[in-house]
Amino acid sequence: MAQGASMPPARVVPEDDDAQAVGHEPCGVLRQVVAACVYPELLGGLDLPEGAQRRARRVLREMDAGNIGGYNHEHRSLLVPARVARFLERRDGGVPSDPRNIIVCSGTASILPFVFSLVVDESAALPTAVLVPVPGPRLLVAAAELAGAAVVPYPLAEERGWDVDGDTVRWALREARARGHPKVLCVVNPGDPTGHVLSRESMESIIRLVAEENLLLLADEVQQERAFLRDRPFLSFKRVLWEMGPPLVSTVQLVSFYSLSKSVAGESGFRAGFLELVNVEEGVVLPFHVAQSIPRPCVLGRILLDLLMDPPEEGDPVQQALEEHRQVLLHSLAHNSRLLQELLGRAPGICCHPVQGGSRAFPRIQLPPRALRRAQELGLEPDVFFCRELLEATGIALAPGSEFGQPEGTHHVGISLLPPPGKLTQILLALTRFHAAFLLRFS
Amino acid sequence: MAQGASMPPARVVPEDDDAQAVGHEPCGVLRQVVAACVYPELLGGLDLPEGAQRRARRVLREMDAGNIGGYNHEHRSLLVPARVARFLERRDGGVPSDPRNIIVCSGTASILPFVFSLVVDESAALPTAVLVPVPGPRLLVAAAELAGAAVVPYPLAEERGWDVDGDTVRWALREARARGHPKVLCVVNPGDPTGHVLSRESMESIIRLVAEENLLLLADEVQQERAFLRDRPFLSFKRVLWEMGPPLVSTVQLVSFYSLSKSVAGESGFRAGFLELVNVEEGVVLPFHVAQSIPRPCVLGRILLDLLMDPPEEGDPVQQALEEHRQVLLHSLAHNSRLLQELLGRAPGICCHPVQGGSRAFPRIQLPPRALRRAQELGLEPDVFFCRELLEATGIALAPGSEFGQPEGTHHVGISLLPPPGKLTQILLALTRFHAAFLLRFS
Secondary structure (H helix, E strand, C coil): CCCCCCCCCCCCCCCCCCHHHHCCCCCHHHHHHHHHHHCHHHCCCCCCCHHHHHHHHHHHHCCHHHCCCCCCHHHHHHHHHHHHHHHHHHHCCCCCCCHHHEEEECCHHHHHHHHHHHHCCCCCCCCEEEEEEECCCHHHHHHHHHCCCEEEEEECEHHHCCECCHHHHHHHHHHHHHHCEEEEEEEECCCCCCCCCCCHHHHHHHHHHHHHHCCEEEEECCCHHHECCCCCCCCCHHHHHHHHCCCHHHCCCEEEEEECCCCCCCCHHHCCEEEEEECCCHHHHHHHHHCCCCCCCCHHHHHHHHHHHCCCCCCCHHHHHHHHHHHHHHHHHHHHHHHHHHHHHCCCCEECCCCCECCEECCEECCCHHHHHHHHHHCCCHHHHHHHHHHHHHCCCCEEHHHCCCCCCCCEEEEECCCCHHHHHHHHHHHHHHHHHHHHHCC | CCCCCCCCCCCCCCCCCCHHHHCCCCCHHHHHHHHHHHCHHHCCCCCCCHHHHHHHHHHHHCCHHHCCCCCCHHHHHHHHHHHHHHHHHHHCCCCCCCHHHEEEECCHHHHHHHHHHHHCCCCCCCCEEEEEEECCCHHHHHHHHHCCCEEEEEECEHHHCCECCHHHHHHHHHHHHHHCEEEEEEEECCCCCCCCCCCHHHHHHHHHHHHHHCCEEEEECCCHHHECCCCCCCCCHHHHHHHHCCCHHHCCCEEEEEECCCCCCCCHHHCCEEEEEECCCHHHHHHHHHCCCCCCCCHHHHHHHHHHHCCCCCCCHHHHHHHHHHHHHHHHHHHHHHHHHHHHHCCCCEECCCCCECCEECCEECCCHHHHHHHHHHCCCHHHHHHHHHHHHHCCCCEEHHHCCCCCCCCEEEEECCCCHHHHHHHHHHHHHHHHHHHHHCC
């Protein structure tokens, strides 16, 4: 691995995309099933409802020796992947999914360096280049660097609601060729921290681009269950690729990520997720199945994941509770997104594109020249300076835009969409008031 | 990372060091605490005893928003490491332990490549060499190769009960220097699959050797809670190093591993463990704390780990149940080890050193020349051939010695120490009968 891989900068704000830490309730029935699996003596008792007990019995029947305490390799490597594949087929309107191409892992963060390491050739004279969106999750950059890749940023089109612009990507590709051998294009959809959801047209043009340029498309689709607009639903790259038909459908290499943390259950603590490999050559698929070093999820994370994959079943209480949970989550995201538009839309010097999905908004904030000079004197990025002052004045911690990268000369803050509406209103009002005062102070 | 890292061979036998999969009961009270943390509505109910509920309340108070559903970074990075450090100080008779040097991880398998990657320099002209014991866990080899190291085996001294022999290690070091730059000596104690426990004298000579040769000592001590002989207790390398005093105590670099899977709880499914870094330079410690890509354990694995770290407390039911669980485990291991000696000791052509700890015995089995030729015709290692024939004839699956490596020209099988005694007796009787018939058949 590359030495001196760059580390994420110190955060001003705790994980604000961590649903339950910012106040979301867990989905009770899922927790009931897991609790019964942990301590099966609860089965037959009075504390857990019958529906959850029935489901837990099914889970335990699938465990080695009927017990979650062993490695339970088959559960991870065969049983859950088969259920995930059926789930993806339903999600994608019938596009077939092969369980052998589903890798159950302990979340995106720890599997990403392994994925990159299979593509990066550290012994080659030219470094392997990986293209990442800016703004985008810092994690992609850290993992690619850890695997020894040269990271080449491509800017998202803020003026078009953070869409991916083909010409910009091609321009970045030329840059990448100057520095190395470009092999991977990372796309984040729904966007993080940008909160955009890609249209089918954008996705098709990205797919054509990776096909022409012979790139692997790494689709960070972990926020897929947080797209809340009826007229901009989440579409998977796999589905769009499938619907584009031959020849692309059988040639474009795609890796897509799903995470329990960003799922409707929002269970970050359980550390589980999966990735699906599409058109990826056998030599790359094999290591995922046999390498002992791949971070494997805890059996309880897998059980939760498995519960989320269940097909809808009339009258099943676990399903029903999960569906209600989903509706509450989507409703709350949509409501918060309207709040953002209302409260930031009328603030001078703040501009926020309508959010379509995901966990964050990424409004642009105007910082006056005198504030930029003051930040420079302090040796701080201007947005970090702004966020620190905000924190000191109001107690509110927002993520400075430089943590995710931002277009040259612009400044942004990341705002979580996940807090309860009352809390978010407080945050937004404090931000707009503080920003107005900040403009005056440095005018 | 190195391309084409070697993969573990297909196993003839499932994970026979997986306590609960081979029939060990989970420690009920630990499961009760975890279940209550998963579904806190159980608190105050009738299904869980009061002691477990009290302990669960304490755990939940330490969670962000009182809920296990978030990332709970502080729990992992501050709270559990502090408790682990106190645990290690008690284990080592007061040798101080600094929480900053404790890294909580999701088990040994997934953190090992990261550890090696911090030591291996892939851009150097000479490959970094890592010395591993033979026989030893295949995992060490796979992880070192994945990180791009040149793996150099050093044989354990079978004739001295699989002790580590300093002269042999020095001989291997010369070999390592011919192939690269040796930086790491891996030692497994209690041994796996060999079941030996190192004496203080052996450990002191290993420590002097790594000091002289300027190697990092990587101590796989995951089986530490399975040393069952009163007169050969497990001693940690850290303690022995400490007791050797200056100058070694402040210069020898040591990394030691602990695993929930091999702990007294034997909870492999929960994927948690930790490592302690001793005298390791700041530049190597830092990435463990900040790299986002380190596989982090599920919150429930951390909770279990935390419970195991608790100091003994008079009258605490959780502690008491755990202590009983420990006594049952050690008694069963000691009993099984005696069974092995009795039943294999009188079998001609089978030789087994007394087991002192760990999860396996590794008896040597004589295979007649005609059997070796037959195996060669079939393209199989002789011990794999033997194990396959055994499996077909008796339904009993043992691990062929070649999976762990073995001295040139010798053949062994790995036998789990963990099954219930009745089951182990069956296995051993079937093995000795089959082996006698096998000797006849190929004589």
